[in-house]
Amino acid sequence: MRWFPRALSSSRRGGEEVLPSPNIWYYQKAYEVENRAQDVDDEIWRVLTGARDWSGADVLDIGCGDGFHLPRFAATARSVVGVEPHEPLVRDARNRVERLANVEVRQGRAQRLPLPDEAFDVVHARTAYFFGPGCEPGLREAERVLRPGGLMMIVDLDVTSEPYGRWMRLDLPHYDPPGVEKFFARQGFDCRKVMTRWLFEDAAAMDAVLKIEFSAPVAAKAIAEVRRLNEVSSGTGEKQVTLPVGYRVHTRAKPTGLVVPDHSVSSSGAVSSASPRMP
DSSP, X not given: OOOOSSOOOHHHHTSSOOOOOTTTTTOHHHHHHHHHHTTTTOHHHHHHHHHOOOTXXXXXXXXXXXXXXXXXXXXXXXXXXXXESOHHHHHHHHHHTTTOTTEEEEEOBTTBXXXXXXXXXXXXXXXXXXXXXXXXXXXXXXXXXXXXXXXXXXXXXXXXXXXXXXXXXXXXXXXXXXHHHHHHHHTTOEEEEXXXXXXXXXXXXXXXXXXXXXXXXXXXXXXXXXXXXXXXXXXXXXXXXXXXXXXXXXXXXXXXXXXXXXXXXXXXXXXXXXXXXXX
């Protein structure tokens, strides 16, 4: 996940600077293992499709990394665009989707998307950039590229969950989970907490992933705890390893028309005939 375990200030996150993601930028192979292990029961996908079916829609994935989630959207969407700031990941994402005619990948930043206004029905971001206060520029950009009635979906880790959230809190002692929740609520987002299960093929795979997600002392603590929970040894072994991980799914619909005080706004949106794919 594109988390910042050694957190930088929120004001810098909200600026124009592109901040390195300390996992996927430097440990892409281990991150691929992590992506394949995450949410094996599709709990997050069930929540997302329940919030908005993107069949026949135009979808934007902000911070798409090396494109792991793009094919999943492309299976039913009319078009999918992934935006990623890091050039090596842009290249690998393009290689991943090169045979998918309805997908393209662009290099760009969440706070300055290289895309036209009102071009998408769904904007998705998963553990990338939108971590709470400081991400307002990206939220404004996401709202700009959404069509009226479109939906923004932000998937982030639940730092209050156990045991993964506890390990995160050790590495992020100044992170304020209630404050982040209040921030998104003030921005008009609904929030649903989702408990998922990660499944690793063996303990070695689990070790490799936790070592890129946490500082060395916290990773050692996490690895030992997961081994105890799964009763596996320090060898590679063949026994699969499971890990419960909690997420938050924040969703916000763009109003379909003029907002009148004390009147509700419809959040349903028909798919427009315009496509965001450009020469």
